[in-house]
Amino acid sequence: MIKMADISKSFSGNKVLKNVHFTLEKGEIHALMGENGAGKSTLMKVMSGIYTRDSGTIEVKGKKVNFTSPKQAEKAGIAVIHQELNILPHLSISDNLFLGREETFGRTGILKNKQMEKKTRQILLDLGLDINPTDPASSLSVGKQQIVEIAKALSVDAEVIIMDEPTAALTDREIDNLFKTIRALQKRGVSFIYISHRMEEIFSLCDRITILRDGEFVGERKISETSFDEVVQMMVGRELGERYPERNSTIGDIKLAVKDLNRTGCFEGVSFELRKGEVLSIAGLMGAGRTEVAQSLFGYKKLDSGTIEFDGKKVNIDTPKKAKEMGIGYVTEDRKSEGLVVDFSVEENVSMTNYAAISKNGLISKDKERKLYDTMVQRLGIRTSGPDQAAKSLSGGNQQKVVIAKWLGIEPKLLILDEPTRGVDVGAKKEIYSIINELAERGVAILMISSELPEVLGMADRVLVMHEGKITADIPKHEMTQERIMHFATGGGKLAVEDQ
Template sequence: MIIQMEGISKSFSGNRVLKDVAFSLEKGEIHALMGENGAGKSTMMKILTGIYARDNGTVHVKGRDVVYKNPKDAEQDGIAVIHQELNILPELTVAENLFLGKEQTVGKTPWLKTREMNRITEEKLAELGLRVKATERTGNLSVGKQQIIEIAKALMTNADVIIMDEPTAALTDREIQTLFKTIRDLQQQGVSFIYISHRMEEIFSLCDRITVLRDGQYVGVKKIPETNFDEIVSMMVGRQLGGRFPEVTNEPGDVKLEVKNLSRTGEFEDISFSVRSGEILGIAGLMGAGRSEVVETLFGYRKAEKGHIFIDGKEVQIASPIEAIRNRIGLITEDRKSKGLITDFSIRENISLTNLNSISGKGWIGKGKESTLVNDLIKRLNVACAGPEQQAKSLSGGNQQKVVIAKWLGTNPSILILDEPTRGVDVGAKKEIYTIMKELAEQGVAIIMVSSELPEVIGMSTRVMVMFEGTKQAILARNELSEEYIMHYATGGDKHVG
């Protein structure tokens, strides 16, 4: 056994977040750690790697009782971590991020081996299917590409144990398969993995065992061949969730949004589609296909160079997010950390920011209106928090996502765009988000959903637009939806007009 954790307990300000938890990892094993947001998974790993001190329990690594003072100690002992939230420095180049703290120098001089580090960077990233210049400013890259760089950083430490916290959340199916091949190759070399993910398909195709936590307590461990999806979900949430996706039965109404020949040089070209009231239009495609760029242009983050946007048959000009909001468009962004939330603000402040018109008058915020709005949305979305004054950065990833959704629901949008809405969200929270989408569609909201999870796209969409390298490759009706069919067009199959 390479890692053995027993009797682990941890409290913060009298609030117990872990109670007598156990976990073990064998050499060359891929072991999934699962549980709803707030179950204690990240706290457990932070105790293992020295970020938090445990209150009780023992940690054995390679047969030794250890107490790491910090993550650097853990890394030097062969344990590397890929965090869910990116730790990329956007102003540095790709190579500078990859070699940060591990720079190669000429002998004992301060001179860097820049060319050598650039060469190694491009080779390592190419092995993961990412071809970018080592000298590229990292902040210019998409979230998915930044995630691959994070993975490469961990793989370069020659670790015995690699902890992966939602490593595929921003990746497409093709990139995920490349990553899985790398993981399996390293597993054959004796490397062990602790794999934290809410994606059941990944867990069952990649991992050997699953340990489940619920409300900070150990529920059990299962070997993959001896369990199934429903049993793991029941262990995680303590109840049966029923079907994964709610059935959307309402008939779409009139065309709410129509886009004609929308284009931005180098990003997407000649994109045309429509969305009806009460419809959920899925947008699928590989990373770099232009999905996020299209919806960010609809919201005014980016400026269209060509094309027309119509709402209720009337052409509108959307050159900024403010104009989008005036047209009752809401956008739940792919990157909640940098674009969706002000993490140092409270839940109340984040929700209020997009709803000032409805809660204020004559330049003053009506505290009663604000309190009613915020508390109603917290309750409606079942945000697990100490109260509306809790800082957003102290919430779990899934509850942060709920706050992002809440702030836009408060604006009563007629068009709602969701870019990777369940990224890093547990199965229980996913079901809640899907139910909210269904209810909004039934109320006549036109919904656009960008997602890299094909089961999600198929399970929730009325129709699906598939993009390939910045072009619309297909519009598929619900009865045409399958993973094979979508991937055919996402990889450049003949265009299909639907």
């Protein structure tokens, strides 16, 4: 179907792809893996005509091609679904599907709305989605929006669909649905290139896997003939050992006790305790209210009622500033929109939470600022070209470490981590786990929201499961299983009730 050979590409003298090979068969699901910065995205951008290669050849269906724009790639049947979906939330689903190639009465520019809506309905029904095409796209869940994106690709006769981290924002059930759709399309002969950091998904979905490291082709394997360990080793170029490092923490006194927290429309009756040195996880589906609880604990969103005790004292946290002064840190879910000022340098980002410590009478001490930066870079192993490197040019894993670094500077007593390893590669993931462990060992209370169940099982001392704004279970480590957590996350009451 597609054959790429000896592809090289450099940016301002920096070689990001070195003689990379990639072949895609018709009707296969081909995973592309590698750590952040390994060159996956660049390779896909070369394939889809966003970048032009420096050297090498690309063949599509046996014919050599030279795409100079994404439009040309699209014509050749290659469609890309980016991690950030291309959905206009205020337009209807049908408007979105036909965006840019609307059907009109001749050349009048008058839209054939009825016809497009009918087609939309049919296309989506084919993909197992029964929705009203005139509803605004924003009324769909992220998972369904993803299906609309696939429908968009199919409606321009795409034969190859490139998906970049498609499941990052999906719930488990939505992932199941997505995979069903992908498999059905595979049977119709559509090929997929699937970029993801989630090993479990790749092993359950894909046929073959190509691995890149530092811009080089490392190898290609049939999924049925390889293992987690081999893939990880190929990606990082060394043995990584246990995915979840050991932790030797002693769980101490109660640090945080919340009782009956309520916020209309988000969560209700939330009560729990968190101890020093404990890693407490909150699991649940998207929209279960986990992030909202964290935001309220951090003073970012107002509580309607409920009490918060910090170190046994009743406190009222109404601004993030106050939370910070109490020693609460919050590593947000979305690092680009909530965690970083992307135009700031790494150093300036680290300083953002620490102005009090690096300044005197409102004047920033360059020395103190640099010292803080140096300490953090070393402590967290942040890989930068220097303190002045713009945060936006870091890889995802390093960006995440910068967000964590912001909060380590305040010496937090309680650290809230919202999806701390989303979109982060295996190597950096393990480093982040080690940081969490180190903090817990020092007695920091950790509240970790995570949608990745293996991560919850590997890291948490205890897990709270939320469903539709309520805590439905509180499970200690030795009783945790994925099934059990999913059961409560999907609203199952007693375990005897059959899973949905």
